[in-house]
Amino acid sequence: MSIITGYSTHDIRFPTSLSGDGTDAMNTDCNYSAAYVILNTTPNADSNAAASDTLKGFGMTFTIGKGNDIVIEAIKQLSDKLVGMPIESLFSDMGAMWELLTSDSQLRWIGPEKGVIHLATGAVANAVWDMYARSRNKPLWKLIVDMTPEEIVKCSSLKYLSDALTPEEAVQMLHERQSTKTEREKRALQEGLRAYSTSVGWMGYTTDKVQRLTKEALDLGFNHFKLKVGVSVDDDLARAKVIRDIIDDPQYQNKDKRVHAKTIEGKNAGPTGNVLMIDANQVWDVEEAIAYVKKLEQCKPWFIEEPTMPDDVLGHARIRKGLKDIGIGVATGEHCANRVLFKQLLQAGAIDVLQIDACRLAGVNECLAVMLLAAKFGVPVCPHAGGVGLCEYVVHLSMIDFISIAPTFDRNVVEWVDHLHEHFKYPVSVNSHGRYNAPLDKSCGYSIEMHQESIEKYTYPDGSYWKYEHPTIISKLQEGRRYV
């Protein structure tokens, strides 16, 4: 039987701040980064199993540059806990594996279950899940949809959730979806999963660029588009008008009847059924959010994303109530620290759309718990993606959600950004209808393995890109540091 013998970590940063990609009202200079871990195994002495000789687990968490090294330090301390563990004993109780990572009484203090230590837990837990799926020759999503309801619930992080969802209720919910599971799996493989494009409307983009990208996205089959707002009402209205003028043009009629019929409330639908969403990235106080978004009513967005501080459950509930009249919903989640905050957002009726993040939540275990909660409360899960690696991750989560968990999938739509996929060995892709293709490669695991050349080139600060191709940037980034 193979054990985990050690690990390596890699601080990988891409210079995305140079292009203005990923720019919004809060995040003005993102270098999309991966705090990346590889778990190594070898068969132990008494094993004859040649197949597991080279089994590895790949995991990462996403950051936007500085601080990636801090997360890596946390990844090391969590990975230490796995060294020496027989992999099959981890796989046999993935819930216990998650407990092992999150219950260290000393490390828990610097969370608990939030921020750096939780982001790091996401990377490490996902690496174990990746290894588990590879060991079974299945993509991660398939590993999980093939589990029994009891098995899925056993590896979901349900601690602190029982006032909203008990394990028994969760099992019951999953059982109700069992008989139609195969049919949904078939459909997902045929059709893919509906995606939306964030690439059209970053804050740093000119209206010309927004116009060009929106048309391109429509031609690629997308019918949901997101625009960053929150710095200036006039500028927001101007860029929104560019998008609306195009997506409301009858030549771009949305042919996806389900979307047209169900995801949009009457007056915000627009004539073609194409959908606009807006995203403020937390810039407002609560009442300020309501007042500002009311000024954007004519943009007819489906929802306002991250109107205020992500921890503010009651604030989101207040904003949702304040915008109900004008038919604009509330979405949040990419900065939602853990399942307990999601539980409250659902209990308080604070959100119309739940946007989980595959690594801000502590890996697959906690994502399962949150998808189960969302199903209980009837709120669609539309994962946060983009950055680097997030699209690769979340397609697996949405496959699981669609096939095994969600009561309906009419409103669910997965964020898509066409950046940096070339660095992954099993890059995710969208089809000609603007829908995510299901990952099918039996060796893909959780799809997060990067090419060795990419790791080497973009390792910070010693990779060839940062050391040789970009000396100016690196010296600028380092000049502030005067550690004595």
Next chain:
Amino acid sequence: MSIITGYSTHDIRFPTSLSGDGTDAMNTDCNYSAAYVILNTTPNADSNAAASDTLKGFGMTFTIGKGNDIVIEAIKQLSDKLVGMPIESLFSDMGAMWELLTSDSQLRWIGPEKGVIHLATGAVANAVWDMYARSRNKPLWKLIVDMTPEEIVKCSSLKYLSDALTPEEAVQMLHERQSTKTEREKRALQEGLRAYSTSVGWMGYTTDKVQRLTKEALDLGFNHFKLKVGVSVDDDLARAKVIRDIIDDPQYQNKDKRVHAKTIEGKNAGPTGNVLMIDANQVWDVEEAIAYVKKLEQCKPWFIEEPTMPDDVLGHARIRKGLKDIGIGVATGEHCANRVLFKQLLQAGAIDVLQIDACRLAGVNECLAVMLLAAKFGVPVCPHAGGVGLCEYVVHLSMIDFISIAPTFDRNVVEWVDHLHEHFKYPVSVNSHGRYNAPLDKSCGYSIEMHQESIEKYTYPDGSYWKYEHPTIISKLQEGRRYV
């Protein structure tokens, strides 16, 4: 004019796990630790001011061992932002100083405003406050109570709070307290601030030890006592009975009439007016907390502290409602990640007692904001202390609260643990009535400067204690690490 020229950081860990001090249901092996920073300044070339030649700022955040190094990595990256800054320009707008530390768009991603990066911000911001107070030859509390209401509000972190408290309301509240400020300052200097003892009831202690420590604490003048609970009802009841039997003995009649009359609701008062509190350190789910605490009704505690996950605002509200009938209140705060969570705890009516932590909140600025919020909602602030350095910090906060902010102070009581004070240059102390003495030394700043010998001895892993006196422990701590 002097500028910040650089800084040093120190990973300082005390081997408190050896004694069972600090043990509770969640934290079973604490090594009280300080992620410690010293900001250095020199006068710049055109300055003649010899007085500021040696001005330094000392700050730390508290952890319980592992992960202290992760926090230090974050402290370094935040301190970098201060290097080169003229100190007087920092002091002239401490609100802007705090913004500088918390608004880095890349570092914000790995919070935001929570966990490692927020703990680190607490250490760095507090170091600047320490330096500011020293530069004015005043203890930190005195520096702040001498400010105008407008000045206090200007350096309070009020972003995201305006739906509960606007800056204008805060100024107004402080103005209402102005005319009686001097009188309260005089009283605080004469009487000190009421403290409570947590040292009597750690989870690892035998009933004999609990008995001995309770008597000692009564003899020292304490009349509030805290007991750790949550592992076993029988054990909790047994240890609670030991304490109640002693504190209810007429020979220990509490002579502080204000406490007896006002802090305790009728049936829970006990015959002598001495007060028991219980603390579960987050072990329960919401309904489980209610059911468990009901079984402890006969202990007659003032409140249950940390009944569940600290992020669970709605859960705390539910628990408070569930325990109202039996007269047991709810307290939380030592793990409350930031002011936005405190705002919601207050808005939801979830707590009877607010327990701020001087470094889990991001320094003095955010503590001021939370004390202002608490005053608005009429909830007493009883700071979390103990560990290492927390008592030194919080006496300043409670001095500010008592003199400048809180509408009443009848229920306020400051946690006291008599550990590790000997490592500080200006150690805090309690008087013979079990009350904190106000820090008076004009050079004490925020009272957090440690003796150089303590830093050197307990630096981890290379200080003399860890390297030479405790080789067994260190090798045990490191054996898990197999980084490749």
